Amino acid sequence: DIDDVGHKYHLELVLEDVLDKDSTVNCTAEVLYHLGNKNSAPSVQFTLEEELKNTDEADNIFYNRIKSLEKELVAENIPDSHGNVSPEMEPVRLLAWVASGYVIWQNSTENTKFQLAQIKHVKQVKRSDEYLEFDYTILLHEMVSQEIIPWQMTVLWHPQHGVQVTQDSRQPKHASE
């Protein structure tokens, strides 16, 4: 508790590689939830105790595959109702997961717990530069209110330049139906 400032949390956590459960990296972080101004995201500072694994090979495979598509990628319901994700869509799902992490961070308070529930729709946007751009409509599940919140986000990605969410906005409840 920091008077007139907010609540600060000191965290020790373990990052686990989604694609290789035995690969872990220790991490420490400090999260500050600001008092009063609910419109600002919590401040986060972190230190990784080891380097993250190099993913260049897989990144380039995905990048080249999308670049060589004749038509822009379009897909819906990832995972589908039964939880299935086709192998080609798996990187698209992972990209959404990372990008949604940013959206969740920007909209979190001490009383929310968000998870990405499903990608409702994704559409690749043609670009003249080397970046890949995807327009996602995702569904976020908020644990305390149990609400499912549709959210639009525009995601830029490049193997060497990483992920960026250039635009995002909360959608009205029926936007996904």
Add this chain to the structure above:
Amino acid sequence: DQVLHIVPETFQQVQHLQHLCSTLPLDLWKPLLPEDIWAGEDLHIRVPASLVQEVKDSLDEHMISYKVLIPDVQELVDQSMPRERSSHRQVPEGYVYTQYHPMEEIYQWMIQIQKSNSELVTQHYLGKTIENQTMYYLQISQPSDKTKKIIWMDCGIHAREWISPAFCQWFVKEILQNYKSDPKIQRFLQNLDLYILPVLNIDGYMYSWEKDRLWRKNRSPHKNGTCYGTDLNRNFNSSWGSVGVSYNCSSAIFCGSGPESEPETRAVAEFIKSKKSDILCYLTIHSYGQYILTPYGSTTKPPSNSEELIHVAEKAAAALIGKYGTSYKVGSTSLILYNNSGSSRDWAHMIGIPFSYTFELRDKGTYGFVLPPDQIQPTCEETM
């Protein structure tokens, strides 16, 4: 199971076939609906193995000729997909427990399970949902002259938590399949009866299959049909309406117009009240989160038997993690999750049932409600 090919010749034959379809759990492959059966048109119908003789007899009696199109459906299924285990007599052949099933199939499954295990299983009427679907529970009980204590388990109180009804079905199958060979199960059933409600929120579950995969509540109409659904797990009479709820119908945690306002809640509550002196343990299965939750959600004040409740839950979590390394957190809802009132678990404990737990099954949010079917088996096995 066999698939029969019939070409009805007369209107009387059509009527008889429609009658069979409406009274027996037959699977119409062509046409899809009994009302589309016509004289002179091909009819393909799958008949569950246990009914094949009865159906053929009935066809013979009514002079309806038929051909066997597929003499063994399971064989065809096996050819198209490898199966790990050989078929067990006690379990409906062909029912795939590692896939999610719509309500119609679960209804048929219940009938089949009782038919193939009639010495142990009886299906009972519990009540009706707001959309008039019938709620059934299965009683697994070894015949005996002594009254036994009861363990109640319900699944599917929240529509989108598909892994939950999948677990109830798995649980029943495991008990029945291993009863003859597992002395632990036999001893269990010597002293306890199991009451299993595979899907509590039937309307919601069906809605999540047909319209909105992430629906949570039931389907009761409010405000002249402009808003639907009460969160059944906020509708029980345990500090109803006090905390962690919304009074607004459009919210996912709308607690209803009053405690037990929903027919589904009343059906469960009435029954449990009537048997409460014999019920030892109340279990309600949800997803996701990987928790074993103890009372209460409405207050942080611990229940009277808190130590024992936590101790048993911790033993369960330890056994669970031993199987596949899946870790479950144990504690009271209000301390480790959030505040909520009107939950069925709190209510069960408040009326005197000593052991009352909510299980939140896999996962922790990676897939959340849309858990892939290849996780059904490990989830169920570890929880078992």
